[in-house]
Amino acid sequence: MSEQEISQFERQRQEKLSAIKELGIDPYGGRYEGSEAAFDVKGRFKEDDQTQRAKSAGRIVLLRDIGKLIFITLRDWSGTIQVGLSKSLLSGQWGLVKLIELGDIIGAAGQLGKTKTGEITIWADEVTILSKSLMQPPEKFHGLADVDMRYRQRYVDLWANPEVMPLFKKRSDIVACIREFLRGRGFMEVETPMMQSIAGGAAAKPFITHHNSLDMDLYLRIAPELFLKRLLVGGMEKVFEINRNFRNEGLSRRHNPEFTMMELYQAYGDYNVMMDLTEELISFLAGKFCENNQVQFDDMKIDFGRPWRRAKYSELLKEYSGCDINDIVAIRKKAKELGIDEMGMDDAVVINEVFEATVEDNLINPTFVMDYPAAICPLTKRKKSDPNYAERFEMYIAKMELANAYTELNDPAVQEENFHHQLRGQHDTMAKMDEDFITALKYGMPPAGGLGIGIDRLIMVLTGATSIRDVVLFPLLKNVVRE
RNA sequence: GGGAGUGUAGCUCAGUCGGUAGAGCAACGCACUUUUAAUGCGUAGGUCUUGGGUUCGAAUCCCAACACUCUCACCA
Numbered sequence: 258m259s260e261q262e263i264s265q266f267e268r269q270r271q272e273k274l275s276a277i278k279e280l281g282i283d284p285y286g287g288r289y290e291g292s293e294a295a296f297d298v299k300g301r302f303k304e305d306d307q308t309q310r311a312k313s314a315g316r317i318v319l320l321r322d323i324g325k326l327i328f329i330t331l332r333d334w335s336g337t338i339q340v341g342l343s344k345s346l347l348s349g350q351w352g353l354v355k356l357i358e359l360g361d362i363i364g365a366a367g368q369l370g371k372t373k374t375g376e377i378t379i380w381a382d383e384v385t386i387l388s389k390s391l392m393q394p395p396e397k398f399h400g401l402a403d404v405d406m407r408y409r410q411r412y413v414d415l416w417a418n419p420e421v422m423p424l425f426k427k428r429s430d431i432v433a434c435i436r437e438f439l440r441g442r443g444f445m446e447v448e449t450p451m452m453q454s455i456a457g458g459a460a461a462k463p464f465i466t467h468h469n470s471l472d473m474d475l476y477l478r479i480a481p482e483l484f485l486k487r488l489l490v491g492g493m494e495k496v497f498e499i500n501r502n503f504r505n506e507g508l509s510r511r512h513n514p515e516f517t518m519m520e521l522y523q524a525y526g527d528y529n530v531m532m533d534l535t536e537e538l539i540s541f542l543a544g545k546f547c548e549n550n551q552v553q554f555d556d557m558k559i560d561f562g563r564p565w566r567r568a569k570y571s572e573l574l575k576e577y578s579g580c581d582i583n584d585i586v587a588i589r590k591k592a593k594e595l596g597i598d599e600m601g602m603d604d605a606v607v608i609n610e611v612f613e614a615t616v617e618d619n620l621i622n623p624t625f626v627m628d629y630p631a632a633i634c635p636l637t638k639r640k641k642s643d644p645n646y647a648e649r650f651e652m653y654i655a656k657m658e659l660a661n662a663y664t665e666l667n668d669p670a671v672q673e674e675n676f677h678h679q680l681r682g683q684h685d686t687m688a689k690m691d692e693d694f695i696t697a698l699k700y701g702m703p704p705a706g707g708l709g710i711g712i713d714r715l716i717m718v719l720t721g722a723t724s725i726r727d728v729v730l731f732p733l734l735k736n737v738v739r740e
Numbered sequence: 741g742g743g744a745g746u747g748u749a750g751c752u753c754a755g756u757c758g759g760u761a762g763a764g765c766a767a768c769g770c771a772c773u774u775u776u777a778a779u780g781c782g783u784a785g786g787u788c789u790u791g792g793g794u795u796c797g798a799a800u801c802c803c804a805a806c807a808c809u810c811u812c813a814c815c816a
Contacts, residue, residue: 264750265750265767265768265784265785266750266766266767266785267750269767269768270767319775319776319777319778321775321776321777321778321779322772322775322778323772323773323774323775323778323779324771324772324773325772325773326772326773326774326775327773327775328774328775328776328778330776339775339776341773341774341775343773343774344773345773358766358767359766359767372774372775372776373774373775374774374775374776376774376775376776378774392750393750393751393766393767394750394751394766395750395751395752395765395766396750396751396752396753396764396765396766396777397751397765397766397777398752398764398765398777399751399752399753399765399777400751400752401751401752402751402752402753403747403751403752403808404808404809405807405808405809406751406808408808417751459816460815460816461815461816462814462815504815506814506815507741507813507814507815509811509814509815510810510811511815512814512815609816629816633816634816635816636816649816651816658816661816734807734808735806735807735808736807
């Protein structure tokens with residue numbers, strides 16, 4: 258279909274638009290003051306008070322025309338409210354009233370009352386058209402079901418499917434609570450570069466862009482870690498950042514190429530401090546946003562009740578794969594059984610492959626996995642008691658990695674060595690040495706605990722949404738090729 | 741990138757053995773001042789994702805492309 262060609266529906270709506278203009282009315286409205294959220298109007302309604310008035314604005318999502326009386330359901334960001342348009346109350350405006358239709362945005366004011374059937378209703382004595390809709394809205398009962406269209410036209414999805422707006426409101430509330438919680442504990446929010454000349458702090462393929470006047474290639478950041486640690490060097494003691502990371506990798510139910518990460522650093526702390534903080538923060542959120550501290554997620558019932566399990570990496574490996582972490586022969590045998598191509602992989606990588614293949618699917622309730630093999634943790638301080646292991650934990654919920662934390666490595670010599678050391682079998686390693694970060698460490702970084710929490714995934718487990726695309730307003734999609 | 745599935749009216753979906761397409765909602769017309777997915781009667785609406793092929797004949801069978809979903813791979 259060519260773009261010039263407009264549908265019969267759009268043509269019909271254009272005619273109504275013209276008819277509204279002919280009445281001398283601007284079909285696109287303007288400032289509209291004094292309107293109240295539908296939710297609030299319903300909340301303050303009193304049974305036998307005849308003097309109540311209300312004024313609301315929103316989109317018409319249902320319309321029942323009974324001749325000289327029209328019932329309309331208006332939806333705004335807070336919910337819906339019924340408006341009754343009666344010819345006897347609106348005789349002067351009846352010409353306009355008969356021209357409005359599903360999808361239009363209107364304002365209405367009048368006495369607040371109830372209908373015979375008990376529905377709280379604004380009996381309008383004044384109606385204002387605020388925006389004429391030229392497009393046909395989706396089916397009123399099923400809404401917009403086509404997932405592709407829901408993501409491409411989120412601006413329709415948000416009002417056509419009633420559960421969508423509350424979900425994104427909840428996301429906003431959760432993020433606000435995280436900020437409130439952290440600020441309450443003395444953390445300072447900062448913003449560090451999203452465009453970096455060296456994409457460091459994680460092992461992932463970056464997106465590349467170019468700055469013209471500096472004639473310089475830049476990477477969209479894969480993590481803020483190395484910049485936040487520079488702030489520790491600078492003397493900030495408790496910092497956090499909530500912002501986007503970008504990773505040039507595959508998409509899935511759990512992966513969007515741009516995703517929101519909360520990273521925080523606390524000077525003089527360690528990974529045990531981070532563990533307590535993680536448990537307290539997420540428990541606080543679960544208590545606030547989840548009924549009975551539980552969430553149904555797919556076929557899993559997640560229980561956020563404390564205390565959360567804290568188990569060693571080696572312990573979980575033993576529990577679910579049957580292998581002792583020190584018995585590399587048995588682990589390689591297990592890897593073969595699992596179909597992992599372990600030839601040419603370093604031991605630590607094979608162990609981690611087996612771990613991921615056997616353990617992850619069992620981690621449903623919040624679980625801290627502690628003490629990772631040091632070889633796969635280049636930014637982490639090793640355990641004093643056993644330098645083969647690093648003071649790192651990952652926290653899992655519903656088989657997903659939600660958080661990752663370290664006792665941060667602050668020895669510049671060890672850090673430099675780790676940057677140089679490449680593990681065979683790992684596709685991406687720290688691509689380029691960040692010399693300036695090493696310089697920063699040489700000035701002295703206080704010992705610290707650091708934590709990263711994947712915000713999108715956290716929203717998923719707190720709301721029961723099983724696809725990251727349901728908690729991201731505009732997830733990345735392929736372009737539709739237009740002829 | 742691999743595998744499986746899906747793509748039909750503006751939307752939600754049927755479509756049997758291969759015989760040129762159906763419903764509900766929305767739209768248009770008429771009626772209706774207490775509806776709740778309002779109702780009743782009537783009208784109109786389709787390049788069956790796109791391009792090839794098989795066939796007398798394709799929404800239906802085959803091939804390819806495109807998009808989406810699930811899944812695997814990738815993903816400290």
